Amino acid sequence: DAGITQSPRHKVTETGTPVTLRCHQTENHRYMYWYRQDPGHGLRLIHYSYGVKDTDKGEVSDGYSVSRSKTEDFLLTLESATSSQTSVYFCAISELGLLGGYTFGSGTRLTVV
Amino acid sequence: DQQVKQNSPSLSVQEGRISILNCDYTNSMFDYFLWYKKYPAEGPTFLISISSIKDKNEDGRFTVFLNKSAKHLSLHIVPSQPGDSAVYFCAASAGRGSTLGRLYFGRGTQLTVWP
Numbered sequence: 001d002a003g004i005t006q007s008p009r010h011k012v013t014e015t016g017t018p019v020t021l022r023c024h025q026t027e028n029h030r031y032m033y034w035y036r037q038d039p040g041h042g043l044r045l046i047h048y049s050y051g052v053k054d055t056d057k058g059e060v061s062d063g064y065s066v067s068r069s070k071t072e073d074f075l076l077t078l079e080s081a082t083s084s085q086t087s088v089y090f091c092a093i094s095e096l097g098l099l100g101g102y103t104f105g106s107g108t109r110l111t112v113v
Numbered sequence: 114d115q116q117v118k119q120n121s122p123s124l125s126v127q128e129g130r131i132s133i134l135n136c137d138y139t140n141s142m143f144d145y146f147l148w149y150k151k152y153p154a155e156g157p158t159f160l161i162s163i164s165s166i167k168d169k170n171e172d173g174r175f176t177v178f179l180n181k182s183a184k185h186l187s188l189h190i191v192p193s194q195p196g197d198s199a200v201y202f203c204a205a206s207a208g209r210g211s212t213l214g215r216l217y218f219g220r221g222t223q224l225t226v227w228p
Contacts, residue, residue: 032173035218042119042220043202090156101147101204101216107200 003027005052006105012113018076019078021108023091025071031094032074033102034058034066036087043090081112116140117205119189125225132190134222139184143205147216148177148188151200160201161188168189193226200224 003026013019023032034046035058043056047066055066063085065077078085088109092102118137126132136146144165148156162184163170163177170177176189190197203219 033215040122040220043218045215048215092156101149101159101162101206102157104149104158106156107154 004091004103004105005095006089006108008108009106011111013081014061014081014109015112019110019112021076021089021091021110023074023076023084024076025093026093027093027094027103028071029095030071030104032068032072033092033094034062034064035090035092037090037107038087046076058069073099078110081102081110083112086112089103114139115180115219116143117203117219119201119203119222121222122220123223123225126193126224128195128226128228132197132224132226133195134188134190134224136186136188136219137155137184138186138217139200140207140217141184142207143217145206146186147204147206148175148202149202149218149219151202153217155177157202158218163226190193190224193224194220195226195228198224198226 005024007022033048034073035043044060046064049068067075088107090107091105094102116139130168147162148160151157152159152162161172161175161177163179200221200223202221204216206216
């Protein structure tokens, strides 16, 4: 939808294993974001990127790392998954000027067992 | 600390009536506000926005009101329809040039519109 796709859509993984989620856009937007959505917490920013190889931490970045080697791809890695990282993860893209704000992907539901 | 607050986790309204969703913010630097709507198993989608130079913005059945002195905004849906049942997120930004246009989100309000 709107040129942004997330993969995988669903994943179950074991505690302690590394996990990488992918966000791919075809809009050539400069900014990309990773959020997690949890009941009672809404949308919380994990990391964001303002260009290739330019990334910064959000409010809940512990346990996560990101990489952006190309404009179109933004990867979120859980180095050693924990049960507290069970969540729905959303990627978003935007350009300056806001107007409509962000465009979100459809989400990745991650379960850590 | 939450800079954008939606204090009502849920709202139930009968079809045809008005739905009013509320949002408060604490950061006086916020000057652009948005509402997003989210259905289950989908990403949030943009609904309506308002700049701080306005106090009202209308788009069809949806109207957003901004009260800067009270740091409060509200979303009115008239008339409400069952298809409006979703989670609504309020979001705010502190200017186009600062913090990369980063949006700060509230925790969301689940709206249920019943027939």
